[in-house]
Amino acid sequence: MTVPNLESLRARFRGELIQPGDAAYEAARKVHNGMIDRRPALIARCTDVADVIAAVDHGRENRMLTAVRGGGHNAGGLSICDNGLVIDLSRMRGVHVDPAAREVRAEGGCLWGDVDHAAHAFGMATPSGTVSTTGVAGLTLGGGIGHLTRKYGLTIDNLLAVDVVLADGRFVTASEQEHPELFWAVRGGGGNFGVVTSFLFRLHPVKMVQAGPTFWPLEQTRQVMKAYREFIARAPEDVSGFMAFLTVPAVPLFPEALHGRKVCAIIWCSPGSADQFEAATKAMRSVGKPLLDHVGPMPFPALQGLFDPLLPAGLQWYWRADFVNELGDEAIAKHLEHASRLPAGLSQVHIYPINGAAHRVGAGDTAFAYRDATFALVIVGVDPDPTNAKTITKWCKDYFDALHPYSAGGAYVNFMMEEGQERVQAAFRDNYTRLAAVKKQYDPTNFFRVNQNIRPA
Ligand SMILES: Cc1cc2nc3c(=O)[nH]c(=O)nc-3n(C[C@H](O)[C@H](O)[C@H](O)COP(=O)(O)OP(=O)(O)OC[C@H]3O[C@@H](n4cnc5c(N)ncnc54)[C@H](O)[C@@H]3O)c2cc1C
Numbered sequence: 001m002t003v004p005n006l007e008s009l010r011a012r013f014r015g016e017l018i019q020p021g022d023a024a025y026e027a028a029r030k031v032h033n034g035m036i037d038r039r040p041a042l043i044a045r046c047t048d049v050a051d052v053i054a055a056v057d058h059g060r061e062n063r064m065l066t067a068v069r070g071g072g073h074n075a076g077g078l079s080i081c082d083n084g085l086v087i088d089l090s091r092m093r094g095v096h097v098d099p100a101a102r103e104v105r106a107e108g109g110c111l112w113g114d115v116d117h118a119a120h121a122f123g124m125a126t127p128s129g130t131v132s133t134t135g136v137a138g139l140t141l142g143g144g145i146g147h148l149t150r151k152y153g154l155t156i157d158n159l160l161a162v163d164v165v166l167a168d169g170r171f172v173t174a175s176e177q178e179h180p181e182l183f184w185a186v187r188g189g190g191g192n193f194g195v196v197t198s199f200l201f202r203l204h205p206v207k208m209v210q211a212g213p214t215f216w217p218l219e220q221t222r223q224v225m226k227a228y229r230e231f232i233a234r235a236p237e238d239v240s241g242f243m244a245f246l247t248v249p250a251v252p253l254f255p256e257a258l259h260g261r262k263v264c265a266i267i268w269c270s271p272g273s274a275d276q277f278e279a280a281t282k283a284m285r286s287v288g289k290p291l292l293d294h295v296g297p298m299p300f301p302a303l304q305g306l307f308d309p310l311l312p313a314g315l316q317w318y319w320r321a322d323f324v325n326e327l328g329d330e331a332i333a334k335h336l337e338h339a340s341r342l343p344a345g346l347s348q349v350h351i352y353p354i355n356g357a358a359h360r361v362g363a364g365d366t367a368f369a370y371r372d373a374t375f376a377l378v379i380v381g382v383d384p385d386p387t388n389a390k391t392i393t394k395w396c397k398d399y400f401d402a403l404h405p406y407s408a409g410g411a412y413v414n415f416m417m418e419e420g421q422e423r424v425q426a427a428f429r430d431n432y433t434r435l436a437a438v439k440k441q442y443d444p445t446n447f448f449r450v451n452q453n454i455r456p457a
Helices: 006-011 049-061 112-120 136-142 180-186 218-234 274-285 300-305 329-339 356-360 386-406 421-442
Strands: 016-018 042-045 066-069 085-088 095-098 103-107 159-165 171-175 195-202 208-217 240-247 262-270 296-299 316-324 348-353 375-383
Touching: 006 016, 006 049, 042 049, 049 066, 049 085, 049 159, 049 195, 095 112, 103 112, 112 136, 112 300, 136 195, 159 180, 171 180, 180 421, 208 218, 208 274, 208 300, 218 240, 218 262, 218 274, 218 329, 262 274, 296 300, 316 386, 329 386, 375 386
Parallel strands: 042 085, 066 085
Antiparallel strands: 016 042, 095 103, 103 195, 159 171, 159 195, 208 262, 208 296, 240 262, 240 348, 316 375, 348 375
């Protein structure tokens, strides 16, 4: 694994260049998913845009397979590669809030916790995901689904501009006004088009939220899911709640009597007032006989960080996903059957509502193609013990196979493993052809191919 012309890169690079044998190498090659074990020839940990340009030039000129790392959360491990170059942005985590303009600029290596923290000081937030350690870059480039989606849209619906280093080393800004096709493509098309060194987002007045879980016994799944599908179709956009199946973790946050119990749940978040939340959700939260209903006011960043301690880096992860239009009775029966086999521990299933504001953007307006889907389903096998990797993977695949016939056909790219070209095309539907044309324009040699790859037309 010798790196060609390393000295010429060293001469124009300010960050760290980490190779096998260096003290920092073992930690630097780890990503969030402990199942991923790849050994790059060089990790170029950039400090600024100039470093990113130098690294892209080096990868291209020396024909190195090149991966780009933001937060490192991609479960398929698409931010790291064997024997190639990793352009690592984890030191580029600057955030700048402009409270008067209601905008935030985040560098390409930021985690969502960085942005939430900075914006919260001004009583604002932008829609992101549900876990604060997730990278801004990967989540945004795939679309961005989270607690604020119903109210304020996907993360990309709040993206105003990106700075990008292209495959040929050029630096451009893309927005509605400049490089509009590139701007269209990065809103959902993933890291296919260049290294995004900064993101500019619109902010909204979100400070305190009403949040927390309602848990029901798994046996009440049918009743709860049927009520939920009616509820979420009509719920005010101020209110969001995603459905989940999980095993109650043995942590002080939950009563001891529930520890280890498999439940059907809704995890709530509403940026509205407590009274509005109560009025909108009372009937749903009273369906059947809940085991726990623990909702109250909390700062938005506290909600975003709530589950971080349960999901540290290094766990085994295997997930599969699909978009879903309807939760029909047959699908609900399959959910109950497979959720009953939830492996012990941290494995879970999430069904995120993506109606509301996200539906008001057209399927062709951004690269994110499933604007008509009501839910994003993700089945997540998680376990700290590598010897359980096979068990969680099999449970996840069986669950997915049973539910796929009831899906809209494709998945959210950020919830996919490496599943082949057919699944990539299914994820982009009618937008794939246009994405392939943009790819041809901005990355004709497919230099950026460690991703859910769009091949140049
Ligand atoms: C615990 C956990 C919770 C999650 N919760 C949510 C959620 O609530 N909502 C949601 O939408 N998703 C969620 N995700 C999925 C998440 O969006 C994806 O895993 C995403 O790929 C993570 O982005 P990252 O920057 O951390 O990933 P990375 O692994 O660093 O990168 C992912 C992909 O993006 C590319 N990339 C990274 N940085 C850049 C850049 N600066 N420029 C160009 N390309 C780049 C990489 O090459 C790679 O292909 C979650 C994931 C985990 C593990």
